[in-house]
Amino acid sequence: xxxxxxxxxxxxxxxxxxxxxxxxxxxxxxxxxxxxxxxxxxxxxxxxxxxxxxxxxxxxxxxxxxxxxxxxxxxxxxxxxxxxxxxxxxxxxxxxxxxxxxxxxxxxxxxxxxxxxxxxxxxxxxxxxxxxxxxxxxxxxxxxxxxxxxxxxxxxxxxxxxxxxxxxxxx
Amino acid sequence: xxxxxxxxxxxxxxxxxxxxxxxxxxxxxxxxxxxxxxxxxxxxxxxxxxxxxxxxxxxxxxxxxxxxxxxxxxxxxxxxxxxxxxxxxxxxxxxxxxxxxxxxxxxxxxxxxxxxxxxxxxxxxxxxxxxxxxxxxxxxxxxxxxxxxxxxxxxxxxxxxxxxxxxxxxxxxxxxxxxxxxxxxxxxx
Numbered sequence: 001x002x003x004x005x006x007x008x009x010x011x012x013x014x015x016x017x018x019x020x021x022x023x024x025x026x027x028x029x030x031x032x033x034x035x036x037x038x039x040x041x042x043x044x045x046x047x048x049x050x051x052x053x054x055x056x057x058x059x060x061x062x063x064x065x066x067x068x069x070x071x072x073x074x075x076x077x078x079x080x081x082x083x084x085x086x087x088x089x090x091x092x093x094x095x096x097x098x099x100x101x102x103x104x105x106x107x108x109x110x111x112x113x114x115x116x117x118x119x120x121x122x123x124x125x126x127x128x129x130x131x132x133x134x135x136x137x138x139x140x141x142x143x144x145x146x147x148x149x150x151x152x153x154x155x156x157x158x159x160x161x162x163x164x165x166x167x168x169x170x171x
Numbered sequence: 172x173x174x175x176x177x178x179x180x181x182x183x184x185x186x187x188x189x190x191x192x193x194x195x196x197x198x199x200x201x202x203x204x205x206x207x208x209x210x211x212x213x214x215x216x217x218x219x220x221x222x223x224x225x226x227x228x229x230x231x232x233x234x235x236x237x238x239x240x241x242x243x244x245x246x247x248x249x250x251x252x253x254x255x256x257x258x259x260x261x262x263x264x265x266x267x268x269x270x271x272x273x274x275x276x277x278x279x280x281x282x283x284x285x286x287x288x289x290x291x292x293x294x295x296x297x298x299x300x301x302x303x304x305x306x307x308x309x310x311x312x313x314x315x316x317x318x319x320x321x322x323x324x325x326x327x328x329x330x331x332x333x334x335x336x337x338x339x340x341x342x343x344x345x346x347x348x349x350x351x352x353x354x355x356x357x358x359x360x
Contacts, residue, residue: 089190089317117319121340153197157357161337162205164354168309168335169210169279 001101001145003034007042007080009073011088014045017133018086018105023049023057023065026137032061033141040076041067082145087119087130095128101145102128105136127151180278180305181213183271183295186225187285194316195283196232197360203233215275219246219287242271247287268294276304283313284325296332313337316360320346 008022019041021027031039039057041049054065077083077094083102085091092115095102104119123130126149131139184199186192202211216236218225220243230236247264248257268290272280280295282288292312298304310333314326319340322330330336336353338344344355 089315092317093190093193114319114321115317117321118317121319121342153360154358158197158201158359159205160356161354161359162201164335164356165202165311166205166208168311169307171307 001034001081003031003036003082003140003145005038005040005080006031006036007040007073007076007083009042009076009083009085009091009094010044010046011042011086011091012044012070013086013088013107013110015086015105015107015109016046017107017109018084019043019046019049021105021133021136022084023053024137027140028057028061028063030137030140031063036061036063038064038066040080041065042071042073042076043067043069045069084136087115089115089118092118092122092128096122096151099150101148103136103139103143103145104128104130106130106132108133125149179210179213180276180308181215182211182279182281183217183275183277183291184214185217185280185282185285185288185291186222186229187219187283187287188222188225190317191283191285191315192225192228194313194360196229198281198283198313199229200232211279214240215277216241217244217271217287217291218242219244221246221249244268244271244287247290265290265294269297272298273303276308278305278308280308280310281313282311284315284323286325288312289325289328292329292333309334311335311337313359314339314343316358318343322347 010018022041048067049065057063057065077098077100080100083095083100085104086107087104092104106116119130122128128148129139129143184195186195216229218241226241244267245264247261272291272294277295280291282292292310295304295310299308312329312333314337315323316339320342330350334352338353338355339358347353
């Protein structure tokens, strides 16, 4: 699978480690190998990447880096081949509901973050991948993003719930 | 069941911010599709005064809704509000929930986890105990989809009193499997 456009999103969190990792040599190498042309960084409250560095990345890896703090990101999600993000429920659902390949990165600085539970559960069902910050380059190089399962609404389960609700309301 | 001449008691659906509302939209779409007995026609949506998006989201999910289907209520606590003033605003919100539930006598209070839903469930429970609500009225709580291993605060507060408590994931289903009101249908979203 080509990673022509990679979208990185941290929501409203501060996740410097992810932003730094995404612009580190091993990750950029891995991205270049998979023909990445564009890296979009939604950095939220993390420190943005310096303009000089963006310039350098473009020269060295011919990867164009776009970054911004916040903006409506429907278009960013739609155009991305792969989404790399924090473990927020919103980010997980954006990945699944848009049928995108996703890699969730654990933020070690947020301990006891229950949202990690959701990412781990969804990964165990092969809807997305998750990893630690220092594994990103290896994961990008080795993961088969095409092997992820498409996520579909669980209509049957919802119907069972509705039947149970009807049953409850009868008594 | 209720006769057709008399309008059925309403259903209260409690809306909250962001993800909660998105999930409730899907639950309500399913509710409309599975409403063979036409018992879920009279739904009132409870929305906090300060919540600008929930009503819009719900109306775009269910275009047949009217503005009058929504009841605006004071919010118990806004993000960043001081502790002292939030005591008063919480009490005020609590009084409102008690008054609305007393007035409308909902046959079902359906909610999925925003903090606003807690006083409505307690009020319904209380008024049912005191005979103001019909004995067959029900309180149903759907835990947030992102709760996989632990319950939310709203969930922990409401598990002891709701008639049906729905979780999405196997770990919670196992952990609370001994609770008779807990139900697990697999993920429903």
